[in-house]
Structure formats: C-alpha cells, structure tokens
C-alpha cells in the first residue's frame with residue numbers, strides 16, 4: 001500500500017533572522033514583526049484544513065512573542081528547536097553551541113512541557129559538533145541536510161572531508177535526518193534582500209513556485225511507494241496574500257493527489273518503525 005507523507009514546516013524566525021545579521025534598525029525589525037501577522041494567518045489556514053504541522057521556533061521568538069507561540073502550540077502543532085539566536089552553529093564554538101541548545105530547549109519546555117524532539121539549524125548548516133550535541137540532548141531528528149528528497153536517513157558523525165582525498169564517511173548515528181531543500185523553501189523564491197553588494201532578488205510569481213512544489217510531490221508518488229516531502233515556509237515570507245493563496249492551493253492539490261499530512265516527529269517515527277520491521 002503506498003503512502004506519501006507531506007510535512008509542512010514553518011520557521012518562525014520573526015525578528016531573530018534580522019538581528020543575527022546585525023539588521024536592528026526599525027524597518028528590518030518591522031519585517032520580522034510581520035512574521036506574527038503571517039503566523040496567525042497560517043494557524044487559521046491549517047485549522048480550516050485540519051492539518052498538524054511542525055514549527056521550528058528560535059528561543060528569541062519564543063520569549064519575545066510568547067502569546068503568538070502559545071497559539072501555535074495550542075492549535076496542535078509540533079514545536080521544534082531552531083537555536084536561541086538565529087546564528088548558524090557552524091559559527092559557534094562547541095561550548096557556545098551547547099549553551100544555545102540548552103537555553104532554547106528550556107524556552108521550548110516552558111511552552112510545551114517537554115524538550116524538543118526535532119532540531120533545524122538556522123541557515124541549515126551544522127558544525128562538526130552538532131550531531132553529537134543533538135544525540136547528547138536526546139533529539140530524535142534533525143532537519144537541516146539535503147542528502148535525499150523523499151527518504152529520511154541516519155545522520156553520520158565523523159566524516160573526513162579533504163580537498164585532494166576521497167571522502168571517508170563516518171558511522172551512522174541514531175539521529176534521523178529529515179532532509180530539506182532550498183527549492184522547497186519559500187525564502188529564496190520570494191524574499192527580496194540586500195546586504196552590501198549581494199542581492200537576493202526573490203519576488204517570484206507564486207504560481208510558478210506552486211507548480212514546482214506540486215510536481216516534486218507528484219514525482220514522489222510515481223517513483224516511491226513510501227516517502228516524505230518537506231516544505232519549509234517562513235511566516236514573514238509566506239504570510240503575504242498571494243502566497244497564502246498559493247499555500248492553500250498547494251494543500252488542496254496535494255490532498256486531491258492522496259497526500260497524508262503529518263508532523264515531522266510522527267513522520268520520523270513512522271520511518272524508524274518501517275526500518276525496524
């Protein structure tokens with residue numbers, strides 16, 4: 001029997017993504033504030049469609065917008081770990097990274113009554129210590145890497161990667177990787193950003209992104225008996241009117257094609273149970 005799972009995931013960065021880049025003047029901060037407007041719209045949309053999703057929320061957002069985060073949790077969504085600040089762990093020492101991990105995990109426990117089972121790195125990059133720290137702190141899964149599109153896998157530890165030598169892969173760990181992709185992330189498609197001479201043009205028509213996102217699901221149904229596809233959205237990006245309509249159309253089209261919507265934790269556990277069977 002075939003089963004095609006969709007994980008809708010929302011990275012509720014709000015102000016933190018701008019602060020982490022040193023953008024603390026009123027307009028970037030207000031761009032982050034719009035995330036709260038978007039979050040409310042998304043929670044209402046998911047309620048209309050009876051969908052449980054996963055929200056990766058930085059500690060900064062949990063403690064700045066406690067009420068908005070409470071509404072997300074009370075609506076039945078999973079709360080995952082997304083750092084305390086929105087700084088990539090690849091830029092931190094092991095001690096700094098662990099302190100961030102613990103601090104944000106306490107913010108999550110205060111909201112949900114338990115520590116996070118899932119982690120998603122800000123900027124989707126991991127340090128050499130991340131997998132080890134996630135295992136130490138009892139995480140079930142990570143969702144930051146890109147080694148597959150439809151199939152979870154075990155995260156490795158201790159790869160030896162050098163410019164002029166074949167890669168030596170480390171051992172698989174218990175940590176389940178729930179892979180992501182930039183093409184299934186709303187941010188690069190839609191968000192216009194400037195930093196010095198670098199520019200992210202974004203602002204693409206939502207209809208084209210909808211077609212790509214639907215086709216990636218459609219392709220999974222053609223080649224996989226069982227699979228998971230993960231979409232990553234940011235309330236401050238997807239919360240704009242034409243994109244909210246796109247998200248609703250996507251949900252309707254996926255459901256008509258047989259999609260099963262799931263939190264990431266449930267999908268990770270289902271994959272682990274299938275592997276064990």
Ligand SMILES: [Zn+2]
Pocket residue numbers: 011012013017082086122123
């Ligand atoms: Zn983020």
